[in-house]
Amino acid sequence: MYLKYIVFFVFVTASLLLNAFMPSKIIDQIQMITVIGFDATEEERVQGTVASPKYQQEGQVEDFIYTDTADTVYEDWVKLNAKATERLLNGKIKVVFYNQKLAAEGISDFIGFLTRDPSIGGNVSLAVTEGSTLDVINSATTTKGRGIFFADLFEHNIRHGNLPQINLKIFESALDSGTQDPFLPMLSIEKERPALTAIAFFKGDQYVDKLPIEHADVFKMLYEKNVSDGEYQYKSEEYIAAVENIETTKDVVFETNGGSGTVTINVNIRGAVREFTGQLPTTQKEKIERDIKQDIEKKANRLVSRFQELEIDPLGIEDDIKSGNRTYNQKHFKSAYPDMPIRVNAEVKITGYGIMR
Amino acid sequence: MISLDDKVSGLMVLFLISASQLGVGVLGFQSIINKYAGHDAWISVMIAGIAVSGVIWLMYQMLKNDEKGDIVAIHEFTYGKWLGNFLTTLFAIYLLLMAIVVLRTYIEIIQVWIFPHLKVWAFLLLLIPLFYYTISDQFRTVVGVCFLGVVYPAILNLALFFSVQYADIDNILPILDHTITELLQSSSLAVLDFMGFSALLVFYPFIREAGKSQKYAHYGNLYTTLVYTAVCLISYLYYNQSELDSVIWASLGLWKIIEMPFLERFEYFGIATLFFMILPNVVLYMWAATRTVTRTFGFDHKKVALVLLGILFITSAIFTGREGVNLLNDSASRIGLVFLFIYIPVLFVINFICRKVRKNVS
Numbered sequence: 028m029y030l031k032y033i034v035f036f037v038f039v040t041a042s043l044l045l046n047a048f049m050p051s052k053i054i055d056q057i058q059m060i061t062v063i064g065f066d067a068t069e070e071e072r073v074q075g076t077v078a079s080p081k082y083q084q085e086g087q088v089e090d091f092i093y094t095d096t097a098d099t100v101y102e103d104w105v106k107l108n109a110k111a112t113e114r115l116l117n118g119k120i121k122v123v124f125y126n127q128k129l130a131a132e133g134i135s136d137f138i139g140f141l142t143r144d145p146s147i148g149g150n151v152s153l154a155v156t157e158g159s160t161l162d163v164i165n166s167a168t169t170t171k172g173r174g175i176f177f178a179d180l181f182e183h184n185i186r187h188g189n190l191p192q193i194n195l196k197i198f199e200s201a202l203d204s205g206t207q208d209p210f211l212p213m214l215s216i217e218k219e220r221p222a223l224t225a226i227a228f229f230k231g232d233q234y235v236d237k238l239p240i241e242h243a244d245v246f247k248m249l250y251e252k253n254v255s256d257g258e259y260q261y262k263s264e265e266y267i268a269a270v271e272n273i274e275t276t277k278d279v280v281f282e283t284n285g286g287s288g289t290v291t292i293n294v295n296i297r298g299a300v301r302e303f304t305g306q307l308p309t310t311q312k313e314k315i316e317r318d319i320k321q322d323i324e325k326k327a328n329r330l331v332s333r334f335q336e337l338e339i340d341p342l343g344i345e346d347d348i349k350s351g352n353r354t355y356n357q358k359h360f361k362s363a364y365p366d367m368p369i370r371v372n373a374e375v376k377i378t379g380y381g382i383m384r
Numbered sequence: 385m386i387s388l389d390d391k392v393s394g395l396m397v398l399f400l401i402s403a404s405q406l407g408v409g410v411l412g413f414q415s416i417i418n419k420y421a422g423h424d425a426w427i428s429v430m431i432a433g434i435a436v437s438g439v440i441w442l443m444y445q446m447l448k449n450d451e452k453g454d455i456v457a458i459h460e461f462t463y464g465k466w467l468g469n470f471l472t473t474l475f476a477i478y479l480l481l482m483a484i485v486v487l488r489t490y491i492e493i494i495q496v497w498i499f500p501h502l503k504v505w506a507f508l509l510l511l512i513p514l515f516y517y518t519i520s521d522q523f524r525t526v527v528g529v530c531f532l533g534v535v536y537p538a539i540l541n542l543a544l545f546f547s548v549q550y551a552d553i554d555n556i557l558p559i560l561d562h563t564i565t566e567l568l569q570s571s572s573l574a575v576l577d578f579m580g581f582s583a584l585l586v587f588y589p590f591i592r593e594a595g596k597s598q599k600y601a602h603y604g605n606l607y608t609t610l611v612y613t614a615v616c617l618i619s620y621l622y623y624n625q626s627e628l629d630s631v632i633w634a635s636l637g638l639w640k641i642i643e644m645p646f647l648e649r650f651e652y653f654g655i656a657t658l659f660f661m662i663l664p665n666v667v668l669y670m671w672a673a674t675r676t677v678t679r680t681f682g683f684d685h686k687k688v689a690l691v692l693l694g695i696l697f698i699t700s701a702i703f704t705g706r707e708g709v710n711l712l713n714d715s716a717s718r719i720g721l722v723f724l725f726i727y728i729p730v731l732f733v734i735n736f737i738c739r740k741v742r743k744n745v746s
Contacts, residue, residue: 035513045506049499118648145497146649149640196550196641203627343554350557 058091058111059119061174064160065137067129071096073137075103076161079115080172088172094161100140118146121174122181123153123195124160124214130227130234135202138232142199149196152181155227155234157215166221177221181212184223189243189258191226191250202232205357207343213237230339238330245326248275248294249342249371259298261319266305268315270377273298279347283354290344290369292331296323299379309384312377320375327371335365344369391590392527394597401440401581401604403530403664406537406611408489409577411658413612414619414634421562421570423555423625426616428570433609435571436578437602439724442732444598447588449739455585456679462735469680475585476676478719480692482580483669485716487511488700490662492709493633497651505701512693514663519671520689523590526664526671533664534607537657541611543650544618546642551621575724576717578608580665582724586672632706670696 064076076094083089093110097103108115123141125134141147154177156163169176184190190212201209209232213225225237226246238246244259257273273296280291300308300315308315334341345364349355418425447453450461455475459468487508495502518525584601591597619634622641631637642650674689703712 038509038513042506042509045503045509046499049501049503145651147640148643148649149637150643200624200627203630204624205626206624346554350554353558353561 052114052116056113057116058113060115060117061090061119061172062122062124062164062177063120064094064124064126064156064164065129065134066126066160067132068096072098073100073103073129074161075100075107076164077107077115078164078173079111080174087170090173092161092164100137116146117144119174120147120151122177123151124156124163125153125211126156126158126160127213127227127234130155130211130229133232134234135232138195138199138202141195147195149194149199151195152178153193153195153198153211154181155211155213157213157224162216163214163221166216166219168220180221180223184212184240187256187258189240189247190223191243191247201341201343202229204346206340206345206349208339208341210341212240228334228337228339228341230337235337235339236333242326245323245330246341248273248296248323249277249292249327249330251275252277257298259296259319259323261315261322263318263322266303268300268304268308268319269302270298270319271301279344279351281348281352288363288367290348290367292327292342292344292369292371293374294323294327294371295374295376297376297378299381300377301381303380307384308380316375316377320373323373323375324371327373328369331369331371335367335369338365340364386589388592390522390524391592392524393592394594394600396527396531397584397591397597397600398604398607399531399534400527400587400668401584401601402607403533403661404580404583404668405436405578405605405608406534406661407486407577407580407665408493408662409579410612410615410661411489411493411635412631412633413574413577414616414623415628415631417570417574417616418620418625418628419570419573420566422566423557423620424560424562424567425570425574426556426613426620427560428567429574429613429616430609431567431571432574432578433605433612435575435725436581436609437605439728440581440584440601440605441598442728443584444595444601446732446735447585448595453589453594454679456676458585458731458735462731462738472676472680475582475723476673476680478723479583479586479669479673479676480695481712481716481719483666483673484696484699484703485712486662486665486669487696488703488709488712490658491700492706493636493655493658497636497655504704505697508697508700512697515667515670515696516689516693518663518667519674520686523587523671526667529667530664533660536660540654540657541614543639543642543654544614546650547618547622547638550641551618552624553621555622555624556617556620572721572725574612576720577612578605579717579720579724580669581605582720582728583668583672586675587668 058079060077060079062078066074068074074094074096076092078090078092080088080090091111093107095103095106097106104115125137141151164173167173167176181190185192193211198209198211201207209229211227212223213227214221215224217224223240225239226243227234228236228238244257247254247257254273254275257275259270259273261268261270276295278293280293282289345360348360417428421428446458450457456472459472462468463471491504491507518529588594615635619638622638623634628634636651636654639650639654644650647653670692674685674692677683677688678685703709
């Protein structure tokens, strides 16, 4: 009965031997791409730039940057591999940049390769750059590697700043949904350093407009269901107030009483005043709340009418109406959207003033 | 006669039923069942679970009233020797086909996600001895594998919580936006993911006090239904419906968002763990096929196992590429639907009439 064991042994050995010659990827013989930049070019479809970190001594990372032009992403990789000392691999991609010109032409062709590759996760940061992506990638000076540098830059701005939650997964969702237009952060070079300067709005996969990041606070309140740590600057001739630690909740109400219906976006805002140039803020709580409420509503209405003019819907109003309304009709909505009365209603509550009166 | 030592306790039916149902279906059923009911299809999953409970009840009614209590005896009793044996053979082929489908789909996932250059036939050489070891001897070995096949992959349910942070309730609202007909059409597709429990028709005599084990079968089905509903609901919250149209394995896609400091891609861990979900499927179907053939024709169990594993090996190696695997999946699900929801009720009725008539005659 030893025959059985011999057969088992032969099978297992044969299997291991035959599959042992699969192409392998040895850690010392590969370079992981962490940052990619795509630029529009004249002759070929795209110029691809990649950064790949090489670990020096303890705590030091140096990035190799390669760039070339091609018609497809993988054709570009072939050309870049011809320049790289080791094989370039996709598995560690953290950030992908598109320059403004390419973004205006449409970027879905250069996103497909990310979602199709099983080694790339959903949490990749995408961004538009104002100038060439190569310049932006080059301008970063860091010891932790450019991939982590840019990823961290986006992450803390999403957590505590004016940038709403955005990554490959959310962008792709909005792009596919047909009921929402995506947006991306926008980087430019300021004083030879990369800086998050704006939010870029898309119509489908094409870039159409931007909003400076310092005015994006209102956009974030209108876009996210809950902001957990936002900030807001109020400026008037009378006084200036900085509201920090903002928490918001949003809901969208759609009413159809004849006609195409009206949309009301209710935003509830709670935050603490941390900087104030007038006299004793504690004594004029109602006034500050009223001023800020009017300011936010004014800015929000201006932002919404701008979206309506461009016929884009980055706030996902259509998505909200679709999910809250059984009689929703996509064609009907799309034609009514540019002239639809959309009103923003803000409720502001100041919860504190720091440790001074 | 099966000795008492070969039998397993009634509780094990829970694991056998669950292990046979949870298979490759769970990886990508979300984008198949939403064909008719769209974002409401998660309700269809629950309807399908209830329907399957009904079929389990029918099976138990037949099995309880039969002396030997398996499909071979029922077929012989109902249709007589020749026609009965012919139908039993078809049933064995159906079980074998399901084993092939499960195994080939799993290997395809390994090829797509982990090793694109994997040689299928060489990889199968590694698995065949394991299958043979499990199915060639006592049924208890198969039960053991099924038990672990429910317990180990259960930890993967925890990974669903990572995706909840990207959940958007708008994706499934408004609830019940589709007609009852659409919901039922979708549940007819969802039922395909519960198919494997037909092995119950074969392993029934191996259960101690089998008649009393019915509640465990229903509990097993309940667990499966809960897992499917949870996976489906979370997928529908995570993806919007247009996004689902473009993904092949929506459940694996849920893992793409998971990031851990010590593990860049959770899929590698997940797919490896899934093997414990695939293994019970394959060995249970293969064992059931072997047992059916042995009972019908009286061949030696071990030799039949070898022949069937040979067929499994060749067929799995022949079908290649997405189209080949899809063809296998589609044909298996059509046959399964007809078998479970048309053939079993018909068999139940004929069997019932036969029993009454013969009782009256004697």
